Amino acid sequence: MKSNVTIIVAMAKNGVIGKDNQMPWHIPEELESFKQITSSHNIIVGKRTYESIGKLLPNRKNYILTSDRNLVLEGAFVMHSFGEIMFELIAKPQEKFFVIGGKTVFELFLTLAQTLIISEISLEVEGDVFFPEINPKNWKLVKEEVIENQQNIPITQKYYERVYF
Numbered sequence: 599m600k601s602n603v604t605i606i607v608a609m610a611k612n613g614v615i616g617k618d619n620q621m622p623w624h625i626p627e628e629l630e631s632f633k634q635i636t637s638s639h640n641i642i643v644g645k646r647t648y649e650s651i652g653k654l655l656p657n658r659k660n661y662i663l664t665s666d667r668n669l670v671l672e673g674a675f676v677m678h679s680f681g682e683i684m685f686e687l688i689a690k691p692q693e694k695f696f697v698i699g700g701k702t703v704f705e706l707f708l709t710l711a712q713t714l715i716i717s718e719i720s721l722e723v724e725g726d727v728f729f730p731e732i733n734p735k736n737w738k739l740v741k742e743e744v745i746e747n748q749q750n751i752p753i754t755q756k757y758y759e760r761v762y763f
């Protein structure tokens with residue numbers, strides 16, 4: 599059965615996605631693409647990534663994942679387990695859920711995701727967080743688009759769909 603879950607990530611050539619709980623680059627055009635794709639949908643966010651962004655993302659339903667049962671965030675859905683989010687996914691089959699990171703949350707949803715959207719950023723950067731290994735046999739490239747940007751960093755946004763055997 600196809601799921602309503604998409605993982606969306608920006609990744610350097612060496613697999614780096616973060617450094618010191620921040621994104622290791624600032625590319626407004628890539629962020630704009632992320633905004634266009636995720637706006638008006640649901641996003642699933644790990645607590646560390648939420649803290650790193652420093653706010654809820656507007657025009658999206660924010661599901662923040664944490665083990666902290668005392669955390670209350672006005673305007674967000676605070677979730678405490680994978681199972682709790684599963685209830686939401688199943689209850690809202692017509693809605694799209696985008697897993698926007700970080701690493702631990704990508705790992706959690708990788709076996710469930712139907713689509714991966716990976717912005718491949720042609721930079722070798724230092725980092726302390728890497729996107730999890732994916733098995734290429736499980737994914738089919740269905741679309742790719744170049745993201746032009748003022749810094750002239752080559753960026754290709756690749757869409758993969760899960761392969762069913």
Ligand SMILES: NC(=O)c1ccc[n+]([C@@H]2O[C@H](COP(=O)([O-])OP(=O)(O)OC[C@H]3O[C@@H](n4cnc5c(N)ncnc54)[C@H](OP(=O)(O)O)[C@@H]3O)[C@@H](O)[C@H]2O)c1
Binds near residue numbers: 614618
């Ligand atoms: N390049 C990109 O596209 C991209 C996107 C997003 C983030 N990032 C980067 O990724 C890094 C952060 O990733 P991260 O792996 O350290 O942190 P994270 O995934 O953002 O957040 C981890 C936190 O989420 C909560 N959590 C995770 N799994 C849970 C579960 N099963 N049940 C309950 N709570 C759970 C826990 O919060 P509690 O500790 O509160 O329990 C955990 O400490 C940063 O460097 C960030 O900049 C990069």
